[in-house]
Amino acid sequence: xxxxxxxxxxxxxxxxxxxxxxxxxxxxxxxxxxxxxxxxxxxxxxxxxxxxxxxxxxxxxxxxxxxxxxxxxxxxxxxxxxxxxxxxxxxxxxxxxxxxxxxxxxxxxxxxxxxxxxxxxxxxxxxxxxxxxxxxxxxxxxxxxxxxxxxxxxxxxxxxxxxxxxxxxxxxxxxxxxxxxxxxxxxxxxxxxxxxxxxxxxxxxxxxxxxxxxxxxxxxxx
Numbered sequence: 223x224x225x226x227x228x229x230x231x232x233x234x235x236x237x238x239x240x241x242x243x244x245x246x247x248x249x250x251x252x253x254x255x256x257x258x259x260x261x262x263x264x265x266x267x268x269x270x271x272x273x274x275x276x277x278x279x280x281x282x283x284x285x286x287x288x289x290x291x292x293x294x295x296x297x298x299x300x301x302x303x304x305x306x307x308x309x310x311x312x313x314x315x316x317x318x319x320x321x322x323x324x325x326x327x328x329x330x331x332x333x334x335x336x337x338x339x340x341x342x343x344x345x346x347x348x349x350x351x352x353x354x355x356x357x358x359x360x361x362x363x364x365x366x367x368x369x370x371x372x373x374x375x376x377x378x379x380x381x382x383x384x385x386x387x388x389x390x391x392x393x394x395x396x397x398x399x400x401x402x403x404x405x406x407x408x409x410x411x412x413x414x415x416x417x418x419x420x421x422x423x424x425x426x427x428x429x430x431x432x433x434x435x436x437x438x439x440x441x442x443x444x
Contacts, residue, residue, distance in 0.1 A: 277396030366399030
């Protein structure tokens, strides 16, 4: 069976992905709820919300961890074309350690990182340990991130992670949880705290979106 993404078509797919995200960004109207103050953070997202990085502040200062796979190469090209910095890594121990060290150095220099906490292949909504390690070793707090829209152009794809993405003009609310500090906490406690914070953002998102509509936030220049 021929892989959808292979060495023969990778450059074509990279071009398509870059064209899509750079066109979509002009049709993605994001407003933010509880945005953190300027600083260096470990942003935590579910894999289904990977495109929520659109809504992160100061994207030129944000590093995204992306796998070394061919699929990852397409994603890395698209994310890089939007202005994000890219850290490549793999699920192997050596690849994982290398990526972790890259991201720790980035944060110590004042930058942020964004991690899909149940990626790259699941299980769905299971927070993996990497987020706690990064926060502890860098000394930077974890900020949970979720996004939500009621527009029909906010599409759910039939993938394992139920990925969500705007396809066409779309009003989106990016929601941020309060920063989570890991000092003095067991790893299991941190992972549970991150999971609960992400689920809480998902729970309140519809009401916060309705409030934003009443305030006509998308009618205001930003």
